Amino acid sequence: MSNEHPSAAPSTTPGAGPRGPVDSSRVPRYAGPATFARLPRLDEVGRTDIAVVGVPFDSGVSYRPGARFGGNAIREASRLLRPYNPAQDASPFALAQVADAGDIAVNPFSIEEAVETVEAAAGELMASGTRLVTLGGDHTVALPLLRAAARRHGPVALLHFDAHLDTWDTYFGAEYTHGTPFRRAVEEGVLDTSALSHVGIRGPLYGRKDLDDDEKMGFGIVTAADVMRRGVDEVADQLRARIGDRPLYVSIDIDCLDPAHAPGTGTPEAGGMTSRELLEILRGLAGCNLVSADVVEVAPAYDHAEITAVAASHTAYELTTLMARQIAAGQGTGGTSAAAG
Template identity: 90%
Template structure:
């Protein structure tokens, strides 16, 4: 498939968009995210969609190493206009698939270093990252890289779990520890941290006490049910303000009815509709990069989880594309 199969959209000299589904059936051709061009097929990317097929840090069911490609396959059905945000993200900015970061599956410490170095390279081009995991271990090296560019960042962490535990079996780097490490390393703005969608049993009340000391606010899935997506999004916007924001989404923030394909499912979660509406309510925030992780296709009936993850990544990509376009307009107006 040549670059001519990725039409120029948004006017002459604009970005190259997805393959035209009226010319090439959606089930044909390479499974890049949203059928967009690869990063080597464009001059430069404003948003790089990158996979990290790594799940050595999981504590229960493995399989998230296959999540990125499952999300890409499910994204074949995404279309170029997002009516919920009234935006055509692939016309506003050049979004491209940057392939996968290959990390050592037998050495977590080495893998974390590899992911950080690769993220440094991508961010060094000026692109923002939309990362497809992989397990939640990968959030730490991604945050390290983003913080090098922006300083300590605000964090919205969508998850059933806190992921601020200390160690598992003596290991400091696992999918349950990334945000404790990030706080310890000073790469998060501790005045603007929130978990969203948490629920389920904990090891003890001390988990919540420790988490609060780190600076995290908590919006549980029950809070979302009682208060609604709009009120929750408003609360989160006020907490984040105009700080550089990183959003990390463990797909198990959704109820297993909406995301069965994940390693540590918990009953009583959000619906996919609630997640998408909250994200749309954050469109005015300064989103500098994001990830969607813990999609494990081996447990995913009829690709329910991968579809939800692909739409989640689409909303996040739309937010970044809109902000990039707005910044360019403001820059040209000066």
Template identity: 80%
Template structure:
């Protein structure tokens, strides 16, 4: 265990002697004792996974961007989200939950994957995700590019069977290949449908927009089983109607949520690899996520933050709050 000198503050599990407290979750660092800008940069200043006996929810990074098709840099996303998360506080008024008291949440560090071999990276990530979740721990994964969604879905399906999917993104990510390659950040959900790890009666893209290669993209996507709620639909229908439509499509199935931060308009998320105009606001995205509180969420990811293009940490701040909401939803289960 670490001492208060290293930034653990009142959250140091080694300082507790009351047996009645031993079963309580180890909390984040107390910002009234250790300034937010000091100490280790774990997500929301949570304890590391090796500092707790077990975790109900683990936040894990995947610094990988070998699957991108335009601007690189998402390999630095996990570190940027951790830094931006220093300002997160332990009570979530929108969900009326103190997630770090309701469950043990920990930062599991980064999964180190091969940056030169996409196939090897996918295999490593799947194996490590399965190992991390073997004891019942639920994962919120911070990427990294969207290629990582495929092995994470494989791990989730191995445990729960084919899962429902809500995919928040400017893009469909159901293309077949890119330059002949079947595993990229634009192909994970086609591969997932082909592998039978998604429940094709409960799939939906949210926030899509922008030009496509042709109408066949939409036709192919529909054949795979996806519904679509575009960013314009969210604007016209409003938050409540959007949430109702998503709940009806998901039902009570085990749900995986994948959030590409480019679902947000570049005004709210400039730091991403393939920005598209006309996106959702961060407020809309967070409110829709909070509307999923009654769903059976089993895992989630937040991907495609590229800090090099992120002036004033706007995108990292948004991504850290998205991850916090996903963690909070898992702590409600």
């Protein structure tokens, strides 16, 4: 797999069906290159409806580093994913062309340059209507990805799964860090402030002002305790009502999960959601206009038996399935549907 992402070029074989994963009955799951879900590379298919792309960057972290290795850890864990998703009654890789677009190579010594590189590369991939599922990397990368999404779709609704608000102003005077992307996104006007939600928030804060500032930006909060008390169906209903038919960006910091389910992350907090709760809430978003998503903050150096990477791979799979179902149904804004071809 190249360190540079290939661009999403138009299909050279109109009418051809999607090219799916390697057949595990012929090639063992542990053999061959670790693309996401053993899917083809983007340069092998020539065009794609959904691109899975890595951003190996963690220069914006405030505590434990290592998320630069998260994308490839998720890819390795995704070898076990199978082509039919019974929870959504869909075969996503048959409904739409999904391909691994490799990694966006960014400068590890300049956060500002890295942000610009990610924005430009994401914009190039999205230019033909391709949806992105980005594997991080730290949460700094959400800002340039949101910029690229908003350039194509206008201000987007945001559903943000995290233990932390990530709407702080600066760290050590730095405006671009993994704790500040959504404040910057609000300031830059790339978010639809009538449809902003955090899910999974918990843990200590610096002060009450953190919550007051967040509320002024337009965010609603569903805490991890709310998910536990109210249940996933009620939470998903609330989120769908808030999102409506707006173009939706879903950003998932894996530390929204309890450390029992995701130990391999940079800033763990006790009392989080289970992986089952996260997956069920995502499945409850069926019908939303999901245009782009990320799964970030997987730090494999702290992962035990790939617990975190496995959870992240299934999370990315559910997001991909949601997008593929939407493309096949001709809903929302996205790539050229392989099913329609």
